Amino acid sequence: MKPRPAARPSGAARDARRLLRPLEAEIVRLARALVRVDSVAVPPGGHETAAQLVLRGLLKPYRLDVEMYDTGFLERSRHPYVRRDRRYAGRHNLIARLPGQGRGRSLLLSGHVDTVPVGRDPWRISPWSGAVRKGRLHGRGSWDMKGGLAAQFAVAMALARAGVRLGGDVLCESVVDEEFAGCGGTLAGRLRGDNADACAIAEGTNHEVVRATRGGHFFDVTCRAGDPMAYFSKKEVVSPAVPAGRLLGWVDGWARRRQKVRRGGTYRDFPDPAPVQVLAVEANRFDRDVPWSVPLVARLRVYFQFLPHEDVGARVRDIEASLRAFCRKDPFFRRHPVKIEPLVHPPLLGHELPADHPWTRCLHGAAARVLGARTRLSASEWPCDAFLVQREFGIPTLLFGPRGAGSHNANEYVYVDSILRTAEVYLAAALEWCG
Ligand SMILES: [Zn+2]
Incomplete structure (x- = not known):
């Protein structure tokens, strides 16, 4: 009505x-x-x-x-x-x-x-x-x-x-x-x-x-993998940049899952009722004063939104558990664990x-x-x-x-x-x- x-x-x-x-x-x-x-x-x-x-x-x-x-x-x-x-x-x-x-x-x-x-x-x-x-x-x-x-x-x-x-x-x-x-x-x-x-x-x-x-939760995922001393040495240069792409895939999976969330009355007609966004991706910079070098650190800033009826605390715990499980299955992230840091706590409801x-x-x-x-x-x-x-x-x-x-x-x-x-x-x- x-x-x-x-x-x-x-x-x-x-x-x-x-x-x-x-x-x-x-x-x-x-x-x-x-x-x-x-x-x-x-x-x-x-x-x-x-x-x-x-x-x-x-x-x-x-x-x-x-x-x-x-x-x-x-x-x-x-x-x-x-x-x-x-x-x-x-x-x-x-x-x-x-x-x-x-x-x-x-x-x-x-x-x-x-x-x-x-x-x-x-x-x-x-x-x-x-x-x-x-x-x-x-x-x-x-x-x-x-x-x-x-x-x-x-x-x-x-x-x-x-x-x-x-x-x-x-x-x-x-x-x-x-x-x-x-x-x-x-x-x-x-x-x-x-x-x-x-x-x-x-x-x-x-x-x-x-x-x-809507509610909102913001967090950074950081992977430090490179060794600056490896450069121009006999060691392989390790980069977190491509593995960070796999983290983007994890975000994309959640973005699709969240489109199927129970919408409730107020968000019924929204094409994407509970969006999941990447706010920033970083692995080295394009600045002129940065030498052409393999990045040592890669990070993502991720933003989840929640509907008014959702238990935001429980959803945030699900998301973190899912990210940790994803990283446990990935050999690179097992060797170079990611750090998950919320930007604000508690999240917005x-x-x-x-x-x-x-x-x-x-x-x-x-x-x-x-x-x-x-x-x-x-x-x-x-x-x-x-x-x-x-x-x-x-x-x-x-x-x-x-x-x-x-x-x-x-x-x-x-x-x-x-x-x-x-x-x-x-x-x-x-x-x-x-x-
Ligand atoms: Zn404002």
């Missing part, structure tokens, strides 16, 4: 448009300002604070209750999702609070301000330009997810500007350390008690209301919120009224920190965000108009949800 959004004509969507219209230039300015400031976070660190200061500065005229706080306290927390190999001291989350009248449901609008690095591929327009061309805002983090973040804070700006006090609290937060399977910023917010009756994360969903996400949950109906309904009745309720092609909010802290969580492209690649952009529509959807949903 296709869930249908509640289709009654709504004053909330009209009110949202009316409240946001005078702010449109300001919302675009905020999104551009955020893109222009470098908030790249490569583990173990991240320098997101400059972006939080820009955000705080642009929120200042609205006289909101805004707090910036250091997430360094995570390093003393025993929560299993604190990534022990990362540093948090000096990295700041920001939260804006709009207290309600105490009679309605509360809402948390959350987004990450950290971005992945710009990468090595060339960009047509500088990743830090924040340039707007043909309706697209260009730059690193524009779609993932500073555009969505600006749309969420627009809700607080619009309500504050109009002096509207809702029944329940609205919290808008900008967090650190989401990329590279971080979870730290989101976790910090939840642990300090910035919680609500529902949550939405403004990742770039191309205006689909996403009610399910998936999550799912029912289609008929009141929060799903509210946000999907608001999206349908602002964007049209064909607005899709769907599931994401990637993992994120939504599972942490919902599964660890019991807060029903959806994703909804603007249209764009190029996330985690060169030439990332977001459609400016879709940022404004995203803000309208969020404000309409807040008006209804919080009362």
